[in-house]
Amino acid sequence: MSKILKLVSTFLIVGVFATACAQDAKMAKKPMPAEKDIVATAVDAGQFNTLVAALKAAGLVETLQSPGPFTVFAPTDDAFxxxxxxxxxxxLKPENKEKLVQVLTYHVxxxxxxxxxxxxxxxxxxxxEGxxxxxxxxxxxxxxxxxxxxAADVMASNGVIHVIDTVILPPSK
Known part of the structure; x- marks a missing residue:
């Protein structure tokens, strides 16, 4: 009787383990939500220093940290x-803040x-920007x-970033 119990126990353990592995495989296929917002994601990437400095000068950091969602076409430092x-x-001069905001919001x-x-x-x-x-x-x-x-679809907790190689400028108004 003891051998039968061991065999049944072994089958149960293997069954539970197989089910857990199958569930892990299903979970692995689902994209995990990003933990960092757009600004933190850009800072961590290390190639958006100019963009981040411009966002700070324009007073837009808090906006891009809000729930969104936003799609940001993010120029790299090389693009700037x-x-x-x-x-x-x-x-970046304070007297040009309005123009800076216009340029940056054109990328969102x-x-x-x-x-x-x-x-x-x-x-x-x-x-x-409109x-x-x-x-x-x-x-x-x-x-x-x-x-x-x-580079497309860099996920952030409040949207998505698409990396671009050139700064785009809004049409003159």
Missing amino acids: AKLPAGTVENL VSGNVPASAVVGKMVDATSV STIMINGMDGVMLNGSAKVV
């Missing part, structure tokens, strides 16, 4: 370096827009014909 000499320094769309929503399509998105961003998802993803999305 492509601007004409002195542009960033000039935008309200809502959570994954790359899969634009792949294979030509779409327009309205930025938080102007339209032309998105070409036909061959990779390009914004306004000049900025390439070089």
Whole structure:
């Protein structure tokens, strides 16, 4: 009788273990929610120092730490370096805060827009700034014909970041 109990116990343990492993496999397929907001994610990435400094100067850090969701087309430090000499320094001056806010909010769309929503399509998105961003998802993803999305779907707790290689500028009003 003891051998039968051991055999039954072994089958039960193996069954429970197999069920737990199967559940772990299902959980592994589900994307885990991001723990950090857009600003913290950008800071941790280490390639958005200029963007973060600009967000601070514009007073937009708290906004991008709020629940959102937001979609941010985030220019890298190299993207900011492509601007004409002195542009960033000039935008960071307190007297140019309004223009800085305009430029930065042009890189933000309200809502959570994954790359899969634009792949294979030509779409327009309205930025938080109010102007339209032309998105070409036909061959990779390009914004306004000049900025390439070089990394998509960087998830944050309050939205998604798409890394771009060029700063996009809103149309002059």
